[in-house]
Amino acid sequence: MTIGVPKEIKTNESRVALTPGGVFELVNYGHQVYIQETAGEGSGFSDEDYREAGAIMLPSIEAVYAMAEMIVKVKEPVPQEYPLIKRNQVVFTYFHFASSESLTRAMIASKAVCIAYETVRDEDGSLPLLTPMSEVAGRMAIQQGAKYLEKPIKGRGVLLGGVPGVPPGRVLILGAGIVGVQAAKMAAGLGAHVTVLDINMKRLRYINDMMPPHVVTEFSSVYNIKRHIKNHDLIIGAVLIPGAKAPRLITRAMLKDMRPGTVLVDVAVDQGGCFETTRPTTHEDPTYIINDIVHYCVANMPGAVPYTSTLALTNVTLPYVLKLANLGWETACKEYPDLGRGLNIVKGKVVVDEITNAFESGLV
Numbered sequence: 001m002t003i004g005v006p007k008e009i010k011t012n013e014s015r016v017a018l019t020p021g022g023v024f025e026l027v028n029y030g031h032q033v034y035i036q037e038t039a040g041e042g043s044g045f046s047d048e049d050y051r052e053a054g055a056i057m058l059p060s061i062e063a064v065y066a067m068a069e070m071i072v073k074v075k076e077p078v079p080q081e082y083p084l085i086k087r088n089q090v091v092f093t094y095f096h097f098a099s100s101e102s103l104t105r106a107m108i109a110s111k112a113v114c115i116a117y118e119t120v121r122d123e124d125g126s127l128p129l130l131t132p133m134s135e136v137a138g139r140m141a142i143q144q145g146a147k148y149l150e151k152p153i154k155g156r157g158v159l160l161g162g163v164p165g166v167p168p169g170r171v172l173i174l175g176a177g178i179v180g181v182q183a184a185k186m187a188a189g190l191g192a193h194v195t196v197l198d199i200n201m202k203r204l205r206y207i208n209d210m211m212p213p214h215v216v217t218e219f220s221s222v223y224n225i226k227r228h229i230k231n232h233d234l235i236i237g238a239v240l241i242p243g244a245k246a247p248r249l250i251t252r253a254m255l256k257d258m259r260p261g262t263v264l265v266d267v268a269v270d271q272g273g274c275f276e277t278t279r280p281t282t283h284e285d286p287t288y289i290i291n292d293i294v295h296y297c298v299a300n301m302p303g304a305v306p307y308t309s310t311l312a313l314t315n316v317t318l319p320y321v322l323k324l325a326n327l328g329w330e331t332a333c334k335e336y337p338d339l340g341r342g343l344n345i346v347k348g349k350v351v352v353d354e355i356t357n358a359f360e361s362g363l364v
Contacts, residue, residue, distance in 0.1 A: 004068025014042025138182025237274030
């Protein structure tokens with residue numbers, strides 16, 4: 001099979017979908033791999049690294065799409081890529097279709113085979129290709145939130161860990177999944193007081209057992225959310241429903257109950273966001289303020305640490321890329337049901353109900 005890796009062109013996205021080591025594995029199996037020139041530089045991999053691994057370097061994104069039977073990416077195609085995607089071409093990447101009707105319609109029109117990292121799902125319900133980026137994003141949420149609590153950038157002026165004689169900052173985490181657990185670990189490590197809300201008691205018990213005493217858990221309800229937003233400094237939106245839009249847990253009206261300078265970090269922005277006031281931002285312009293509340297809603301948070309993120313992501317994606325390349329997408333998705341669950345749009349047909357249900361206008 002011919003596999004193409006274009007350079008990511010989303011704003012401030014420096015990750016790359018294959019490392020030189022991944023290229024070597026694919027070439028060793030007899031596949032041809034085309035890499036766009038400079039695609040790996042942001043993650044610390046030179047064109048020469050790829051050539052030595054057996055890749056063929058191409059000068060443009062158009063050339064990569066034209067040559068490849070399968071495109072492997074990190075982020076969803078952006079509008080300038082839409083016309084480059086060919087009928088029957090396999091595109092394997094993060095899509096998050098439920099948050100973008102325009103992307104969904106473009107991929108339907110392309111008649112490509114769209115396999116989404118975020119819906120590849122094991123029998124136990126775990127999401128192996130989303131997990132490493134959720135781990136990165138959860139840890140970054142605290143790192144970024146702590147920074148934007150600083151007064152010069154309109155935060156409350158709170159040091160999360162506090163100092164002797166001064167109480168620590170308070171962090172509210174909505175969701176006890178991978179993102180929530182990693183955020184809680186980081187916040188606890190800084191010495192913050194942490195409250196984690198979820199409706200899954202098994203997850204709350206897990207956190208309660210593994211975290212130090214200054215991390216507390218409560219059942220999530222509108223009442224509890226409204227009560228806690230009044231006295232927490234940093235609020236993390238970390239709720240995910242695989243393939244579907246994230247639930248809106250904090251409304252615009254609730255902002256008035258927060259203290260000025262409170263920071264909201266919405267890790268679920270790729271799936272539409274946990275907050276009614278969420279809109280996607282970029283690393284270049286990461287925040288905006290509504291009613292004196294700082295919103296950080298960067299849609300590709302792990303892209304800010306591309307070396308770490310690329311290695312973490314390709315550790316888990318490469319085995320699936322090899323299955324698709326070795327067997328072809330149809331056989332691979334039949335033999336490996338976890339991979340089959342990644343099929344979102346197949347040759348113009350949406351095959352995931354959550355996508356169809358996400359848009360009020362319908363997709364017909």
